[in-house]
Amino acid sequence: MTGLLILIPIIIALTIFITNYNSKNKKDKKTDVFENKFTKDESEFVILLGSETSSTIGFASLFKDALLSLDKKVFLSNLNDYSSYKKAKQLIVFTATFGAGEAPSNADNFEKLFNELKIKNKLKYSVLGFGSLAYPDYCQYAIDVDNMFKGNANFSKVLDLYKINSQSMEAFKDWLNLWGSKNNLTPIIKTKKRITLKKDKSFVIESKTKSNIDNTFMLSLRAEKKKIRFKSGDLFALNLNNEDERIYSIGKINKNIVLSVKLHENGIGSNYLNNLNVDDIIKGSIQKNFDFNFPSYAKKLILIANGTGIAPFLGLIGENKNLIDVHLFWGGRTKESFEIYKESISENLNNGKLKEIQIAYSKETNSSYVQDLIIKNEGLVVDSLKNEGVIMICGSVNMQKEVIDVLSEISINKLKNPLSEYENMEQIKMDCY
Secondary structure, three states: OHHHHHHHHHHHHHHHHHHHHHHHHHHHHHOOOOOOOOOOOOOOEEEEEEOOOHHHHHHHHHHHHHHHOOOOOEEEEEHHHOOOOOOOOEEEEEEEOEOOOEOOOOOOOHHHHHHHOOOOOOEEEEEEEEEOOOOOOOOHHHHHHHHHHHOOOOEEEOOOOEEEEOOOHHHHHHHHHHHHHHOOOOOOOOOOOOOEOOOOEEEEEEEEOOOOOOOEEEEEEEEOOOOOOOOOOOEEEEEOOOOOEEEEEOEEEOOEEEEEEEOOOOOHHHHHHHOOOOOOEEEEEEEOOHHHOOOOOOOEEEEEEEHHHHHHHHHHHHOOOOOOEEEEEEEEOOHHHHHHHHHHHHHHHHOOOOOEEEEEEOOOOOOOOHHHHHHHOHHHHHHHHHOOOEEEEEEOHHHHHHHHHHHHHHHHHHHOOOHHHHHHOOOEEEEEO
């Protein structure tokens, strides 16, 4: 008892120290100073940031550097530093959401400043929101900021509110292209690659299918010389001109890289790959995608994909060495759409690595979508989340949103938990584009 009495004041002192330390850090975070080449009053473009972590700052910095490379005067600061800008023509907001739809710590005073400050010169604006679809308040603060601008006659929008899920670089590049076209600019971002091999390697085209009814084809690649380590779910970065690259999800089958590619009329990467022949050599590298490899800890696995999103799953199913129950739900246009994947799927059904596949066809009689399959299999979803199962989603962002809406409803109604709880426990994994 005496020992406990001695410890109590120590514990209290330690608690006070930690509280003050965290409070100081939060305060310091709100007053971050960015390195700016131009001042706020001489800049044409002003980027305002709302971020609780460094990820959103990274995107804002890439955008700032892209504008500087076009000889534009640009200024980056926190939303809490909102002010008047003498020569500004446009404000661009990059913001995440904190907690239950709240402002990040460096933006918690922005609304007050926005309402108090009277802007003399009319400005254009764009709002870019960052978040995760697994959270119920997805990009809520970005929505709130966008509504503030909409309600002020001194501001006119350049683009509708744009949301980016799971820090998708591909989605960011899409927004950048849209923003650039509206401003008659071509900003190019210079990104640091994810964990990659030191240099691009040469890969040989070992096999290639013809394009199917959906203009989709498959490629099988092998390293020309040295063996390269990779897993299904990693990414293949196709090097087109030593600067530009296109990213494709990998399925590992028979030690080869297997890609499923949708041919787009003006798609640089897809047309390049489509014009290749067997034994042709291409340059590229492997980007590790640790969050989307086979989850060895899973007691059960549900795979959800549409279109070419099935590619990593074709290889990932083959890695099911312990023969856990793996359920694949796939959405395609027609029965013919599935033919190029049929051989791989049949093999894994026969060897027990895949328990079942259910398919939704959007252009056949009695059309349905992959989210409809999830609704029909609600019990399987509940059982998986309750018993250490994992759900993986790959494919289009539109499909992802519909599926997440269904999964969220199931999670709330049947498990009494938000879906974000399972994402935090790494039971929900997504790689969509």
